[in-house]
C-alpha cells in the first residue's frame with residue numbers, strides 16, 4: 001500500500017485530488033492533513049473510502065502536529081494547503097505569509113526528517129506576474145518571478161524554499177504552477193462559483209474593473225490528473241506549468257454563465273477594480289504535455305458540469321452560505337472558524 005500525505009485536502013482542489021487518487025488507485029491510502037479554515041469543508045470529503053482515508057485536523061505551521069501525523073517513508077507529500085484568495089491577502093497578508101511560506105518550510109523539514117520519497121508543491125501561475133493584454137506572451141517554466149499580490153508573493157517565496165530543499169538537501173521535490181481552476185465544490189468567493197450561485201438566486205454578479213482581465217482556465221479534475229502525472233513521472237527538482245490553453249476574459253466567463261442559466265446580463269455589476277489587479281495570464285503547457293498529460297474537459301463541457309453540480313447540490317451551498325458547514329468546529333474541537 002502506498003501512502004500519500006496530502007495537505008489542504010478539505011479545500012477545493014485538494015479534495016478533488018483526494019477523491020481522484022482514492023478512485024484511481026486501490027493501493028493508495030491518504031492522510032489528509034488540513035487545518036479546516038473557512039476554506040476547508042468536510043462536506044467536500046463525503047463519499048470517500050473511509051478505510052483508506054484518514055482525516056487529521058492540523059496546521060502546517062505547527063511542526064509538532066506535522067511531525068506526529070507524517071509517518072516515516074511516505075510515498076508523497078502533496079502540499080495544497082494555503083491561503084488562496086487574492087482579495088483576502090490584500091486585506092491582510094499575515095496568514096498568507098505564515099501558512100504559505102512558514103507552513104511550507106515546516107512541511108519540507110518534516111519531509112526530510114521522515115524520509116518522504118517525494119514532495120510535490122502546488123504553486124500558481126500568479127508567481128510570474130501579469131502579461132500584457134493582446135500580446136502573444138506566455139508563461140513558461142523559465143519566466144521570471146514577478147508576483148504582484150501578497151498572495152502571489154507568498155507563493156513565490158514558498159517555491160524558493162522548495163527549490164532550496166532540493167538543491168541543498170537532495171529532497172525529491174516537484175513544483176506545479178497551475179492557472180485558474182473551476183469545478184465542483186469551489187468556495188463561492190471565487191469568480192465562477194460566485195457568478196453561478198448569485199445568478200441562481202437572481203442576485204447581482206460583481207465584476208472587477210472593465211471585466212476584460214484574462215485568465216487561463218482549467219477544469220479542476222484536469223489539474224489534479226496533471227499533479228498525479230508529475231508525481232508519477234517527473235524527475236526530481238522539476239517545475240511544470242499546467243494549463244488547458246483556455247484564455248477567457250472575466251466578462252466572457254460571466255456572460256457564458258448567465259447565458260447557460262438563462263439569466264439576464266443586467267445582473268452584471270461592474271465594481272471598483274482590485275488594487276494591483278493582474279491583467280492577463282497565459283500558460284504554455286508544452287512541458288507537462290511532453291510528460292503525456294492533456295486536459296480532457298473542454299471549456300463549455302467543464303463549465304456545464306460545474307453549473308450542473310451547483311444546481312444539483314443546493315445543500316452544500318446552503319451549508320456554506322449559512323456557515324453551518326463550520327458547526328463541526330464547535331462539535332469536534334470546541335471552537336468555531338470564521339468565514340471572515
Ligand SMILES: NC(=O)c1ccc[n+]([C@@H]2O[C@H](COP(=O)([O-])OP(=O)(O)OC[C@H]3O[C@@H](n4cnc5c(N)ncnc54)[C@H](O)[C@@H]3O)[C@@H](O)[C@H]2O)c1
Pocket residue numbers: 007008009010011012013014033034035036037038039040041058059060061079080081082083084085099103122123124125155177178179180181182187
Ligand atoms: N484555486 C485556483 O484556481 C488555484 C490555481 C493555482 C494554484 N492554486 C493553489 O492550489 C492550492 C489549493 O487551492 P484551493 O483553491 O483548493 O484552495 P482553498 O482555499 O479552497 O483550500 C485551501 C485548503 O487549505 C487548508 N489550509 C489553509 N491553511 C492551512 C494551514 N495553515 N494548515 C493546514 N491546512 C490549511 C484550508 O482549510 C483548505 O482546506 C493552493 O496552494 C493554491 O495556491 C489554486
